[in-house]
Amino acid sequence: MLRAVTVLAAFAALLAAQNRPTLDIYWIDVEGGAATLIIAPSGESLLVDTGFPGNGDRDPQRIAATAVAAGLTRIDNLVITHFHGDHIGGLPAVRRLYPHAVARKFPGEAPVSAIEPVAAGELIRHDGITLQAIHTPGHATDHLCFYWLEEQALFSGDLILGEGTAVIPRVGGSLMDYLASLKRLCSLDIRRIYPGHGPVIEDPPAKITEYIEHRHMRERQVLDALHAGARTIREMVARIYADVPRGLHPLAEETVWNHLVKLEGERRVRRIQEAGRETYELLG
Ligand SMILES: [Zn+2]
Numbered sequence: 001m002l003r004a005v006t007v008l009a010a011f012a013a014l015l016a017a018q019n020r021p022t023l024d025i026y027w028i029d030v031e032g033g034a035a036t037l038i039i040a041p042s043g044e045s046l047l048v049d050t051g052f053p054g055n056g057d058r059d060p061q062r063i064a065a066t067a068v069a070a071g072l073t074r075i076d077n078l079v080i081t082h083f084h085g086d087h088i089g090g091l092p093a094v095r096r097l098y099p100h101a102v103a104r105k106f107p108g109e110a111p112v113s114a115i116e117p118v119a120a121g122e123l124i125r126h127d128g129i130t131l132q133a134i135h136t137p138g139h140a141t142d143h144l145c146f147y148w149l150e151e152q153a154l155f156s157g158d159l160i161l162g163e164g165t166a167v168i169p170r171v172g173g174s175l176m177d178y179l180a181s182l183k184r185l186c187s188l189d190i191r192r193i194y195p196g197h198g199p200v201i202e203d204p205p206a207k208i209t210e211y212i213e214h215r216h217m218r219e220r221q222v223l224d225a226l227h228a229g230a231r232t233i234r235e236m237v238a239r240i241y242a243d244v245p246r247g248l249h250p251l252a253e254e255t256v257w258n259h260l261v262k263l264e265g266e267r268r269v270r271r272i273q274e275a276g277r278e279t280y281e282l283l284g
Pocket of ligand 1: 139
């Protein structure tokens with residue numbers, strides 16, 4: 001019985017492959033994030049991100065199950081948005097399943113073995129699929145978005161999410177770079193965004209504007225808090241996030257810290273370290 005089911009599944013997969021008139025896109029749920037499999041009419045395939053390691057290779061297995069359902073016997077190309085574990089972690093297991101797949105990413109501080117570097121602006125061409133690598137640091141220094149020219153779609157990794165706002169980590173993150181990356185995207189005609197987490201975004205210009213505006217609003221709030229006499233990050237958070245539960249304040253402190261680093265870099269704010277206490281004051 002199992003054999004019959006397997007043969008039937010293989011036959012259905014073959015039909016699926018033969019009847020593919022256009023590009024197919026498969027959206028694979030991996031650890032709350034998403035990997036995306038694109039298949040050209042010829043059957044050539046490309047996978048964006050590989051999910052998380054662990055859980056008995058659950059994410060790579062979900063990717064493999066999707067490939068089988070799509071009628072594929074192999075995945076040809078792998079592109080990785082950035083080095084965080086929930087995007088690149090599944091790569092070793094995916095490689096074991098598809099040893100001939102070519103993997104590519106932007107060079108990072110920690111080199112990954114047997115991975116081909118992608119340069120900023122480089123075009124990755126496969127049969128009917130052209131992805132342009134857009135270097136978009138801010139969430140991570142090696143972060144790439146991939147702009148799919150034929151579909152005017154963007155794979156945004158963790159730069160833009162389907163829900164909520166992106167994290168700017170203390171290590172490798174930069175709000176200044178992040179905003180510059182968002183502004184870089186404004187020059188592209190993007191019709192749809194496939195984010196690394198959350199649902200597909202159907203109105204990209206509105207989302208990108210919302211993201212930029214959100215950060216500008218926070219910056220104004222930080223400047224207002226400094227004007228009003230707040231000196232420490234904790235004082236600024238208490239003022240800006242007065243209506244947010246205190247349990248979330250440590251997260252808010254990270255956000256305010258990111259803004260202060262940006263403002264310090266722009267010479268609009270000075271940081272003062274005194275007797276183990278860090279305070280900030282406006283310049284000019
Ligand atoms: Zn990330």
